Amino acid sequence: MDFYYSLAQIIGFHTLLGLSAYVVLLTGQVSFAQGGFFAIGAYVAGMLTVISGWHVIPAMLAAGSIAALAACLVGFPALRVRGLMLVVATLAFGEAVRLFFFNFDYQVEKGGSKGGPLGGEGFRQIRWFPEHGWTTFEVMLLVLIVVGLVIGALWWIDRSRLGSVLRAVGEDELAAQSVGIDLTAVKVTAMTIGGFIAGVGGALYAHYTTYIEHTNFTVLLAVFAIAYPILGGLQSVFGTIVAVIFVQGILVEGLRFLGDWRSLLFGALIVLVMNLRPKGLIDGAAARRVARLLRREGRHA
Amino acid sequence: MGVVDYIQTIIDGALFGATYSLIGIGFTLVFGVMQRINMSYASTSLAGAYCGLMGQHLLGLPLWCAFPLSIFASGLIGYLVYLTCFRFIPVASPLASLMATVGVLLFVEEMIVRATAGTPHNFPAIFEGNSIEIGAFVLRADLVGVFLVGVLTMILLMAVLFRARLGVATRAVAQQPIAAQLCGMRLQTVNGLTFVIAGLLGGVAGAMTGAAVGILSPLITIPVTVKGLIVTVIGGLGSIPGAIVAGLMVGAFENLFQALRSVSERDIYVMLLLFAFLVLRPGGIVSPGRGRD
Numbered sequence: 049m050d051f052y053y054s055l056a057q058i059i060g061f062h063t064l065l066g067l068s069a070y071v072v073l074l075t076g077q078v079s080f081a082q083g084g085f086f087a088i089g090a091y092v093a094g095m096l097t098v099i100s101g102w103h104v105i106p107a108m109l110a111a112g113s114i115a116a117l118a119a120c121l122v123g124f125p126a127l128r129v130r131g132l133m134l135v136v137a138t139l140a141f142g143e144a145v146r147l148f149f150f151n152f153d154y155q156v157e158k159g160g161s162k163g164g165p166l167g168g169e170g171f172r173q174i175r176w177f178p179e180h181g182w183t184t185f186e187v188m189l190l191v192l193i194v195v196g197l198v199i200g201a202l203w204w205i206d207r208s209r210l211g212s213v214l215r216a217v218g219e220d221e222l223a224a225q226s227v228g229i230d231l232t233a234v235k236v237t238a239m240t241i242g243g244f245i246a247g248v249g250g251a252l253y254a255h256y257t258t259y260i261e262h263t264n265f266t267v268l269l270a271v272f273a274i275a276y277p278i279l280g281g282l283q284s285v286f287g288t289i290v291a292v293i294f295v296q297g298i299l300v301e302g303l304r305f306l307g308d309w310r311s312l313l314f315g316a317l318i319v320l321v322m323n324l325r326p327k328g329l330i331d332g333a334a335a336r337r338v339a340r341l342l343r344r345e346g347r348h349a
Numbered sequence: 350m351g352v353v354d355y356i357q358t359i360i361d362g363a364l365f366g367a368t369y370s371l372i373g374i375g376f377t378l379v380f381g382v383m384q385r386i387n388m389s390y391a392s393t394s395l396a397g398a399y400c401g402l403m404g405q406h407l408l409g410l411p412l413w414c415a416f417p418l419s420i421f422a423s424g425l426i427g428y429l430v431y432l433t434c435f436r437f438i439p440v441a442s443p444l445a446s447l448m449a450t451v452g453v454l455l456f457v458e459e460m461i462v463r464a465t466a467g468t469p470h471n472f473p474a475i476f477e478g479n480s481i482e483i484g485a486f487v488l489r490a491d492l493v494g495v496f497l498v499g500v501l502t503m504i505l506l507m508a509v510l511f512r513a514r515l516g517v518a519t520r521a522v523a524q525q526p527i528a529a530q531l532c533g534m535r536l537q538t539v540n541g542l543t544f545v546i547a548g549l550l551g552g553v554a555g556a557m558t559g560a561a562v563g564i565l566s567p568l569i570t571i572p573v574t575v576k577g578l579i580v581t582v583i584g585g586l587g588s589i590p591g592a593i594v595a596g597l598m599v600g601a602f603e604n605l606f607q608a609l610r611s612v613s614e615r616d617i618y619v620m621l622l623l624f625a626f627l628v629l630r631p632g633g634i635v636s637p638g639r640g641r642d
Contacts, residue, residue, distance in 0.1 A: 078447065125628045132376075132386050132586060135447075136578040137627055143575055144620040151614055168613070267571050271451055278448045312463065315456025319433050319449045326438050326445035 053188040057256055059296050060191035064249030065269070066276030066288040067198055068242040073277050074211075075238045076218035077130075081122060081138035083270035084145035085115040085243045089250025090260050091149055091165060094174040097255070098163045099156050104176050104255060108194075112247035119243025123236040142270050150262040170261025174254050191252055198245055202285045205241075214238055218282075246273070279321055281328025283335040290329055350608065353485045358608045359601045364492035366600015367499035368561050371554035372573060373580030373592035374503065375547045381587035382523045382543045385446045389430055389453035391574035394551030396457050397423025398559045401552075402470055412473045419559075420552030427548020431541050454574070461567045469566035472559030495561045502553045503593055509546065510589075519543050523587075572616075579623050585633025594634055 065086055072079040093111035096102040102110075126137040155162045165171040177187050205211045216224040217234050225231055254260050276295070280287030299317070303310045325331060330338075372391050379387045401419030404410045410418070434449035474491055481488040510516035521529040522539045530536050558573060559565045580599050584591030599619060606618040626633065 073444075078444070125624060129582075129627060129631050132380055132578075133582050133627070133631070135386060135388075136582045137623065139575060140579060140620040140623045144617050147613070147617045147620075151617075267575070268455075271455070275448060275451065278444050308463070312456060312459045315452045315454070315459060318452030319456070322445040322449040322452065323433070323437050326442035 050184050053184040054256075055297065055301055056188050057191045057252075059292055060188075060195045061249050061253045061256070062272065062276065062292045062296050063195050063289055064198060064245055064252070065273045066280075066292050067202060067285060068244075068246035068249065069273040070277040070282070070285065070288050071202065071214070071238050071242040071245065073274065073282055074214040074218050075235050076221065077127065077235060077238070078135050078274060079138045079239065079242065080135060080267070080270040080274065081119070081126075081141045081145075082242065082246045082273035083265050083267070084142035085119055085246035086250040086253070086269065086273075087145050087149060087260075087262075087265035088118055089115045089247030090254035090265075091152075091171065091250075092247070093251030094171055094254040094260065095154070095164065097176040098174055099154075099158070104251075107176075108248055108251040111251040112244040115247025115250065116240045116244035119246075120236055120240045123239035124232075127232060127235040127239065139267065139270070142265075142267065146262050146265050149265070168262070170259060171254075172259050174258045174260070176255050178258075187256065191256075194248060194252065198248070199285055199289070206284065210237075275318065277328075279318065279328060281325075281330040281334075283328070283330055283332055287328055287330035287335075294329070354608075355605070357486055358604050360486060361489065361492065362601040362604025363597040364488070364496045364600070365561055365604065366597040367496040368554060368558045368596075369576050369580045369599050370593045370596025371499055371502065371550060371557060372577030373584055373596050374506065374589055375551045375554060376577055376581040377584065377587055377589060377592050378543065378547045378550070380581070382519055383435060383540060385435065385443050387430065387434070387450045387547075388447065388574065389434070389450040389457060390547070390551060391577045392454045392457045392461075392570040393426045393430055393548065394423055394555035395558065395565065395570050395573065396426055396461060396555070397548070397552040398472065398555035398565055399461055399464070399470075401556060402472060402559075402565060403464075405473070415473050416556050419556040420549050423552030423555060424545050424548040427544045427546075427551060428541060430548075431544035435540065435544075436537065454570075458567055458570050461570070465567065467567060469564040469568075472556075472563060472565050474560055474563065492561060495557045498553065498557060502550065503589070506546070506550060507589065515539075515542060515546075519546075575616075576619070579619060583623060583626050583633055585635040588633065588635040591633055591635030 065082060068085065069079060069082045072082075089111040092114050093104075093107045096107035096110060097104055122138070122141050126134060126141070129137060149165065150168055152165050153167045155164045155166055163173055205214075213224075213229055213234055216227075216229060217231060221231060224234075257264075272295075276291040277288045279295070280289070280291030295314070299310060299314060303313070306313070321329065372394065375390050375394065376387065379385075379390065397419045400422030401415035401417075404418040405412065405415045430450065430453055434446055434453060438445045438449060480490055481493060510520065518529070518534050518539050519542070521532070522534060522536060526536055529539075558569070562569065576599065580592055580595045583599065584593070584595030599622070602622055603615055603619050607615040610618070
């Protein structure tokens with residue numbers, strides 16, 4: 049059973065990662081920096097619980113806030129540019145964060161052994177959950193509650209004025225600007241929200257694996273982050289969730305019998321899906337169909 | 350380290366930077382024509398270089414064949430990328446094309462890992478010979494060779510773009526796709542051929558990277574992609590001369606900081622250079638002309 053609990057947790061982190069990219073993508077910006085924010089969240093939360101001895105939940109919130117701050121700071125210079133230049137800027141930021149942690153040593157003496165990040169060796173022994181006697185099931189519950197809260201918040205944002213503003217900027221910047229929307233403010237807000245979600249995800253991830261190192265946060269992680277919302281479709285948060293479950297649950301775990309060949313399959317599958325459904329798995333038409341179906345069920349009941 | 354050492358480091362870096370220039374030009378070329386991003390470019394270039402190696406290892410071709418074979422294979426791969434990522438995806442969904450090229454990037458990288466079992470392979474040094482000494486400075490013969498081939502390729506590319514009919518058509522499509530179509534140019538053909546040209550260029554770039562580094566390993570695809578993209582942005586999007594200058598500059602800068610600090614910190618400074626450009630001169634060294642649509 050523990051296998052399914054871990055699987056649910058992995059899907060949980062990846063959903064957070066995907067949703068952090070989803071918020072930014074709503075404004076039409078492609079950000080490859082989400083892996084960097086995820087790394088910041090992981091390292092900050094790990095240092096808070098291991099070195100400062102914090103409880104995991106405030107550490108998680110603090111990690112999210114610091115990642116959000118980083119996102120906000122990166123947002124200002126990076127969001128002056130668009131398209132390819134933004135892709136490159138965010139890609140470079142993500143790599144810079146990874147290289148920073150590659151060179152980051154901060155070891156602290158604690159209870160006879162040393163704890164804390166140690167450059168290329170990685171950051172070991174982030175053991176808050178086992179030390180406080182949490183079972184895998186309880187950890188999974190925490191992850192799922194966090195994911196549920198984030199999904200709920202995004203669902204609500206999508207229906208609020210902020211959601212319309214984000215989408216307006218994503219659809220047509222010029223039109224959005226001419227009705228008086230401050231483009232920079234909207235983009236930086238989206239980036240900050242995305243950074244917070246990624247930071248919280250990273251914090252949970254660090255405590256789940258108990259060991260993080262810079263190679264966990266390469267470009268590949270950033271690619272996964274934007275792959276989920278693009279594969280799933282930007283019509284609603286559920287597209288991202290469907291894509292995460294599809295990729296992590298079915299492709300990575302379900303096809304384990306294929307061995308290493310499934311990574312090959314993954315690339316080819318992305319190409320195929322994008323050719324067949326350029327707007328994502330759950331595009332406008334599919335979302336409407338599902339909504340109509342639900343409404344009809346409701347009427348019959 | 351004295352002044353001579355610093356200048357020597359910068360010269361070495363700039364010579365090596367010619368490979369970054371080539372990759373940067375490839376990114377710029379595709380972006381200039383299609384206004385869309387081909388993230389798989391650097392990896393397909395290296396895949397071309399691998400095909401060259403394969404000819405040598407599997408078919409037993411002589412050493413010098415690796416080079417033309419790389420170029421040819423890369424051109425072919427370029428066209429395949431066009432077919433899979435751009436030809437059938439509607440113009441209105443640029444995100445889908447971007448994601449598809451990322452898919453190709455992952456696919457190609459995994460293919461290389463599969464085919465080589467992850468081990469690095471020696472790439473034949475195309476230029477051998479003694480180092481050239483000019484005064485106090487020593488120029489490595491292989492890097493000078495790489496640099497010269499790079500310059501030659503760039504001149505050839507400029508000649509194709511500004512003299513040949515295909516180049517004129519490419520530039521016309523880049524500026525006004527609809528008007529170009531009305532004038533009787535076939536959009537799909539021109540776009541496809543652009544990818545072939547970019548692919549051929551990528552073959553040169555991949556082989557030169559292989560020759561300059563000395564080995565090919567699946568580990569270098571992502572760093573080369575990142576460097577190539579940085580060169581494209583620093584040089585100014587869509588500008589070929591800008592990409593050339595930026596490539597040499599990034600190479601020199603990187604080598605200097607490698608000497609001053611260490612290999613593991615080197616790339617952080619390259620990223621900082623990029624951010625400095627984004628803040629101070631977002632258009633890049635050679636800003637593209639305004640009024641394009």
